[in-house]
Amino acid sequence: MPDSAAPNTAPTDTDRAGVPTAVLDTIRTIVGDRGILTEPTDTAPYAEDWRRLYQGRASAVIRPGTTAELAAVVALCARSGTPIVPQGGNTSMVGGAVPNEDGSELILSTVRLNRIRDLDAADLTLTIEAGVTLKAAQLAAAEQGCLLPLSISSEGSAQIGGVLATNAGGNNTVRYGNARDLVLGLEVVLPDGTVWNGLRRLRKDNTGYCLRQLFVGSEGTLGVITAAVMKLAPQPKETAVALCGVNSAEAALSLFTRFQAHDAASISAFELMSGLGMSFVVKHIPGAVLPLETPAPFYVLVELASPRPGAGLRDMMEQILERALGDDILNDAAIAESDAQRAAIWRLREEHSEAQKREGASVKNDVSVPVSKVPGFIRQATAACEALLPGVRVVPFGHIGDGNIHFNLEQPVGSEAAWFLAQDHVIMDAVNQVVREYDGSFSAEHGIGRLKPYMMPDWRGGTELALMQRIKAAIDPGGIMNPGKLLP
Template sequence: MTASPLASADAPAAPLERFAAAIGLRNILTADADTAPYLVEWRGLYHGRTPAVLRPGSTAEVAAILAIANETLTPIVVQGGNTGLVGGQVPDESGREVVLSLARMDRVREVDAAGGTMTVEAGCILERIHAEADAVDRLFPLTLGAQGSCRIGGNLSTNAGGTAVLAYGNTRDLVLGLEVVLPTGEVWNGLRKLRKDNTGYDLKHLFIGAEGTLGVITAAVLKLLPKPVAREVAFIGVESPEAALDLFNRLRGAAGSSLTGFELIAHTAFDFALRHLAGARNPLSAPQPWYVLAEVSSGSRALDVRALFEEVLAAAFEDGVVTDAAIAESLAQGDAFWHLRHGLSEVQAHEGGSIKHDVSVPVASVPAFLARATAAVEALVPGCRPAAFGHMGDGNIHFNVSQPVGADKAAFIAGWDAMGTVVHGVVAELDGSISAEHGIGRLKRHLLPGVKAPLELDLMRRIKRAYDPNGILNPNRVL
């Protein structure tokens, strides 16, 4: 008998041959050049190995893969757009974990404008979902810097946040139903469009945010909302986070739920964008210690959004809360302001090593967190450059710290855990969270015992054992 082209020293031929029979040999990648893009996350912190990348094209094929994997005890790592930031989507270094890519499952199954829903497969790119919603004059509000490459299955599995959480909530708030393949290969069809359904446990919320450890999300019913008829975006200079918090409360008081964005940006992070982001320029007349990007939008023409903005900013100027501001004169200029914000993560790579922290604290504690965390990291690594930015309106700050100018990148990155200890210590003192929206993955798994009560961890493990008794799905992620 001729040896299978899928046989390798790292994995028995039999499971891979069975995978090939289930999805077709052409949909399995084994050559090093073909698998390489699936083996490293974009920051380069994790480099894995795999005997194969499986690319199913349907829910039935995913079910067949998991049934085989469960029977043969083959570990499976699920991957969407590979934009995750905690290492959960790439295989480990053992060479045993098989990658399950959902990239081919990218169909939009239905757009129901009248009912306000869209049913999509897990591999659908977020930006395409935006375009499909826009085509029927609707809005899907989940907005991320990686929306041109991230896929909705990954957004769901990590309960992604983004810049619109303030008004619309996290991803779990934008979902009505799911289709999920369990580790056993069983398919749960929960693709319901119901806004109200009190018939027992709401199972979809177990899978949203579970980071692929309980099942593989293959499709979802998403909520669509009416598009705003008025939208104003302002770029604002303030002296301090305290002033930004004051401005947030003024705008929230005046606009209520029409305040759809409120982002805080430190001058260091903004300077990086001006240096390295194509087309970037400062909308204000002079550099500022801190910047705020605020957006107010409304579905009613009765609300004069621009007049509201101008009134709040004028009063804030008079009271010394705001030092400079520019309200976008067009939709294109408003989009350019947001481009500055969404480019902040990528530009930091041009400044050398960057140690990143995705944390949240109560909104009122954001200024205290920034002051204390900045002092702590500067004491730990003199000359380091904190480049904080984030969603001040919901308390989520990306407290990223760039290496000192001229420092050795590898040596700086080697201090990741030590810096995390001091930053997370401040977070704990302020009753915050060590992971606001990126998840746990592999990067923060060791931190969970320090922030979760023993009973919480035990309950999580019980759920994992109930759904995945053989531990084949995303093993050693989260728990």
């Protein structure tokens, strides 16, 4: 407030809204009444993250129906200096799609950009708009006998634009890679409102900088992804899924190396879960049942898949597990006998985040280390956290096949949730110290968002962070795209 302003000046409509009324009125002419939400009861669900760590406020939620509408909105925001928070399914674990608290930012939702533009089963490509959910994209591919080999727990609500903007990983990374490995082309609205159409379906296109990879993983700080060309794979004709009980993370890694040595190409997922985390799932998720007679300290979910019928995956699974059982690597195992049993086993893994949420407050660490170092990391990080906060419950789980572990900490029994969550930076820093010792990364697949920018100078400082900041300044000189996310 200027010095000359009277301290008791009543707020105007613009002050209350945070964004000038004229800007909102012009946006309404672009997107229509259906494309803009301004009532607080309508905007509130968009302004809170899934974990409820951040509760922001938005003057409006803008929901364009076409790329042209979205581009016109962004151009207007660029001219008026109005900050934009791009948002897909709002499933971020790090507050990456939540506005600030003062109402000065607009949420730009891609929910209405939900068309499948093309599917070519011969090319094995799928061209889709940003608002298509990952689950809907998977189903569209399956209808044509193809597979979109990207799977995450939130796939029912996560949208393709957000999945790419955060370079999501998921369960099948061990075989197919992260999101950035599955995108061939993008359509992006830049911060000045211009549209870059890079929707190419080519496997080889060696014509300068790979611009699409600038936007994959940029968390909406460089532009808004509006459409993408995704790589597909042949639909598996045969699968085999097993849940295994093991005594340690070392045993889980030993089991993984046995499957790798036998036929690495057949492994589509290899997931690790702790006994405590599994107990939360059975306790809180209706219908969740452990298919093993005796509880174990750790569990492994292994899935094999092949596009070739008669690949003998069930026999392979049985042979490897029988040998592991004889060598005391394995305690027990259950192999799915039907699609229903396969889904039930996968549900035990997929409901881990929801079960922890129902158990109480948790501090989440999405970290990665070299695959060979996962057991040592879990052991040392567990000891560090238990020494830091006696009674804390350590719940590691995740993608041991690619080295990504969600090293989560559940509040001690009897403690206050608010007190525990107030320790989040102390806990994360303790875990990350161990991550550093094991040559890992403090963010494997969830991104930086609002939660972790303070870590960037320490982990990515110097030349690397300076390059990121120069890219940001060159593409978004006005700084309107997703302020406060990713970069410190």
